[in-house]
Amino acid sequence: xxxxxxxxxxxxxxxxxxxxxxxxxxxxxxxxxxxxxxxxxxxxxxxxxxxxxxxxxxxxxxxxxxxxxxxxxxxxxxxxxxxxxxxxxxxxxxxx
Amino acid sequence: xxxxxxxxxxxxxxxxxxxxxxxxxxxxxxxxxxxxxxxxxxxxxxxxxxxxxxxxxxxxxxxxxxxxxxxxxxxxxxxxxxxxxxxxxxxxxxxxxxxxxxxxxxxxxxxxxxxxxxxxxxxxxxxxxxxxxxxxxxxxxxxxxxxxxxxxxxxxxxxxxxxxxxxxxxxxxxxxxxxxxxxxxxxxxxxxxxxxxxxxxxxxxxxxxxxxxxxxxxxxxxxxxxxxxxxxxxxxxxxxxxxxxxxxxxxxxxxxxxxxxxxxxxxxxxxxxxxxxxxxxxxxxxxxxxxxxxxxxxxxxxxxxxxxxxxxxxxxxxxxxxxxxxxxxxxxxxxxxxxxxxxxxxxxxxxxxxxxxxxxxxxxxxxxxxxxxxxxxxxxxxxxxxxxxxxxxxxxxxxxxxxxxxxxxxxxxxxxxxxxxxxxxxxxxxxxxxxxxxxxxxxxxxxxxxxxxxxxxxxxxxxxxxxxxxxxxxxxxxxxxxxxxxxxxxxxxxxxxxxxxxxxxxxxxxxxx
Numbered sequence: 012x013x014x015x016x017x018x019x020x021x022x023x024x025x026x027x028x029x030x031x032x033x034x035x036x037x038x039x040x041x042x043x044x045x046x047x048x049x050x051x052x053x054x055x056x057x058x059x060x061x062x063x064x065x066x067x068x069x070x071x072x073x074x075x076x077x078x079x080x081x082x083x084x085x086x087x088x089x090x091x092x093x094x095x096x097x098x099x100x101x102x103x104x105x106x107x
Numbered sequence: 108x109x110x111x112x113x114x115x116x117x118x119x120x121x122x123x124x125x126x127x128x129x130x131x132x133x134x135x136x137x138x139x140x141x142x143x144x145x146x147x148x149x150x151x152x153x154x155x156x157x158x159x160x161x162x163x164x165x166x167x168x169x170x171x172x173x174x175x176x177x178x179x180x181x182x183x184x185x186x187x188x189x190x191x192x193x194x195x196x197x198x199x200x201x202x203x204x205x206x207x208x209x210x211x212x213x214x215x216x217x218x219x220x221x222x223x224x225x226x227x228x229x230x231x232x233x234x235x236x237x238x239x240x241x242x243x244x245x246x247x248x249x250x251x252x253x254x255x256x257x258x259x260x261x262x263x264x265x266x267x268x269x270x271x272x273x274x275x276x277x278x279x280x281x282x283x284x285x286x287x288x289x290x291x292x293x294x295x296x297x298x299x300x301x302x303x304x305x306x307x308x309x310x311x312x313x314x315x316x317x318x319x320x321x322x323x324x325x326x327x328x329x330x331x332x333x334x335x336x337x338x339x340x341x342x343x344x345x346x347x348x349x350x351x352x353x354x355x356x357x358x359x360x361x362x363x364x365x366x367x368x369x370x371x372x373x374x375x376x377x378x379x380x381x382x383x384x385x386x387x388x389x390x391x392x393x394x395x396x397x398x399x400x401x402x403x404x405x406x407x408x409x410x411x412x413x414x415x416x417x418x419x420x421x422x423x424x425x426x427x428x429x430x431x432x433x434x435x436x437x438x439x440x441x442x443x444x445x446x447x448x449x450x451x452x453x454x455x456x457x458x459x460x461x462x463x464x465x466x467x468x469x470x471x472x473x474x475x476x477x478x479x480x481x482x483x484x485x486x487x488x489x490x491x492x493x494x495x496x497x498x499x500x501x502x503x504x505x506x507x508x509x510x511x512x513x514x515x516x517x518x519x520x521x522x523x524x525x526x527x528x529x530x531x532x533x534x535x536x537x538x539x540x541x542x543x544x545x546x547x548x549x550x551x552x553x554x555x556x557x558x559x560x561x562x563x564x565x566x567x568x569x570x571x572x573x574x575x576x577x578x579x580x581x582x583x584x585x586x587x588x589x590x591x592x593x594x595x596x597x598x599x600x601x602x603x604x605x606x607x608x609x610x611x612x613x614x615x616x617x618x619x620x
Contacts, residue, residue, distance in 0.1 A: 026496040029477035049414040062512030064316045066302040066568020066593045072345040086209040090436035099434050102471035
């Protein structure tokens, strides 16, 4: 297998996901299978190939430098799970 | 003939002549939704009262002789990852189950100003990640041709509601085949436009360099009608193509003379269902009879498509989905339980004198992120976030994401070379017809391989269409796949229209409808 349980646990922390021990097992197996499959790409020599990201390659799309209306504070907070009507609230970062 | 069997184009002309009213049209489709949505599960949300009010307004405007938009009085379904102001947009995820967007997507603005009747939001694979709609956290959608089978995905609800005659027009999105594959599985017509043709503003992002919104309907003519409304440059989407949009409905009827069709040999290789192969070959014969020249072509890098796609799409997804943090919008884990857990764990480690474990233990904020995301996302979304995070993590970027973006150019170059020889590329949309629910659910890689023929168009950014071309012996629809050079949607629509003039597969109707 190309990934270990430790790899998966490390990635889960980077991805801010919590996985149950049984999920770590499944994920290790499934991710290894997919990562092994995508190794297919290494068959190709791409040394002189430029990456591609757009069908009609556009570069430097600038917007006019004009202020536009943005969401009101009320609208911006309207979907937040926890606010004091002015700010987003989160659990303590440093503990309490 | 009942109103629900008419195409949008037919409804449009009947409405314009005053033979029918928008209220009658909306009422007829509404009755079908009421009759069948429980069985089919195409819609996550419907809006009867608002739809009927909008229909009344349009009838009133028409009665006064006022100008109305091109879709006036025609019901349209929206895939539920397209933002609608003031109305829930869920991505079929627990994470966004109660999310109410404060603004409309550009395509929604365009549909509203075309006077379309927005009748409901359709089910999808969670965050559009999947090919069967089975990863939806909010509902089950079934294939109207066989309720035991999946409708395809991720635009499964969008395709199923068309096949079941619940709407004449439907808006889907396609990242790796998510319009074309469910269109094929449900026997409807669906087009993935050129990347940049339709604004993505207000489309909740999955893989930003691949996602594209597109029209789905029961005929090429209706797809043209809807695309004309959806397409166009939008300054709010910096990847939007600043090029004029042809009048698709006007050029549609011009036949393509001297048409050269390329057939990739590899698309008819082992692994293709023989009944699908036969239906697609029969479709090819239709074009040959209409005077098209058929040439065998090669897309040498086609076999790398799935591998490139399953690096690029999860990488972009892991980045896009980082925004679901339980802070700004969407689901958040129970905070009291979280803090209790943290205190308990800290006390236990402190009592044991395990200072290193205590230092490494997640602080309450990180704990909140991790619990929220573990509870809010389903297994397929987690799998892709993990895969993408891995591919983008330190030391792997060049080997995976950059490599895949380079392979993407090789894939595009194959298409560019092929299009020097031929006008269109024809093949099957999928290796097989709709599969049974649950059949591939436990094997993610086998589900990914269903996208074999469709991901190329997303990676290259070119337009492609799925057109019904027959049925299997079990009565499941088969789709014909046509691909064209960038911005040549009109060529696809004209070719599909030509095909639908001499075939009637697209008019077939499942018995339950």
